Amino acid sequence: MKTRIEQVRSTLADILKPEQVPEIKESEGRITVSVVTDVPMGQKPGFAEEVKRRVGTLDGVKEVFVAFQAPAQADAPQGPAPLEGVKRILAVGSGKGGVGKSTVAVNLAAALVRKGLKIGLLDADIHGPSAAIMTGTRNHRAAADEQRRVIPANAHGLKVISIAFLTPPGQQAVVWRGPLVGRMVTQLLTNVAWGELDLLVVDLPPGTGDAVLSLAQTVPLSGALVVTTPQDVALLDVEKAVEMFQSVRVPVTGVIENMAGFVCPECGHETHIFLQGAGEKAAKKFNLPLLGSFPIDTSITPSGDEGTPIVFSQPDGAPAKAFAACADKMMARLDELASASAGTVNLTWDA
Template identity: 50%
Template structure:
């Protein structure tokens, strides 16, 4: 894609595991490490990146020529979302082809400005949007977000298998809501189970990029439009996102260095 070096899909097999929160904080962590970063909100039915980045309702992108438009910018991140183009209070009552068409327009008609990484906040599941992405543009890698819960891991496996079928490298697993830390007594409890990230990473020969706690502040800061990485840059959560960002960048570089294997025969 013009203006983009690497595309990274942030995906999950099911909703409700914190994929969008991970996407925006990962983007901000990469930006803090000196990369030029963009976020494309590919969840047409339920876009959330506008609120998480603190973009005011009704703010619209500017045209860039006849068939292109500039992304909006927030916290140093270039961003594009369906929420910038429609009234977010109205439901998108669209069939599959209309959703795919809208996603393709967001993907190909946004005038990204010299990005090192474009993170795509994927909708849950393994359907039209995922297939369209893999067919339309070269994806450098995918990050799978899950909770340790067995039900979530079932769907995470499907996400990994899908990316493998379309030859997209899985960079690793982010285990969200790993433990709950009580702010009053200090007790920690693995509410959604434990060890799920390690099991699925071992099964598919990938890595656990990081583990994030079930934390009130992560949710509150994302909802307020000032995610953890910029609001609490020295917190353990932000440091974890920083480590995840380093591993993602290293994984993308490693995948690019390997490249395809070419053999010749008579």
């Protein structure tokens, strides 16, 4: 009798060559099929559903996940180059603006600094340097080291670089066109004296586009976080963000739900303004872990506006604890992705 794994292989045999299915994992009726393909998933609608449909009809299969992998290319052009001394780079993005990317990026970075790690924060939002404002480094003026690399600002031990440092005082970030944004992001990454870092967190500008592309072309990214708000309609934005990272072959580390409820500043009671569990639903839909869920907390905005992230200003408060727990999960997931990928990039997608 065929084993379950053999049955999965046979049912996929006429749509996938054996070498395209390098791995099938099974755990309590939950099957994960790795599929190697160089076709961007957006251009192959229905493919994952077909794999799931076929495997799902096998006896004893409760759930099916499809993990796409990009093929290893022997003749691939010179890819992104690592930054010397920087162990990992993580991008924080979303499908739309204003969901709390900068708040999450800054506070996760701060939580990791509090754990004793060496962390950098790159504010790649050319149009509105919120991360610089939130870390109190807005008025920092860039100085260069002897190798003419920009020295990052120091915010409570967090190394911060922002486009704001390179803009003359009083001058607002101009409206820059795409290619210039890309070049600026590359400069901000590579021309900086980062020193030794365990992790460099990149706070992306809203939406899809040039900054992400330049980032992925310049350096190898260990992962990306997708931040979302909890409404059902935000699923579309999560999908957009996941697709954006997939299109540049960056593994998505997980989903973070922000503004998931309201904490009353008087009594501490949490009210769920939107549907509960929307973040969980979004994460499940894309076969990604939900790494954190943060309620609206009135102490977060003033803390950011005053230039001290809440993790530093109120280290014993509930938000700081929640960010610390999320940071732990995120680092564990980065470790997991690093050991799983071993040379290839894993793109997970659950139709």
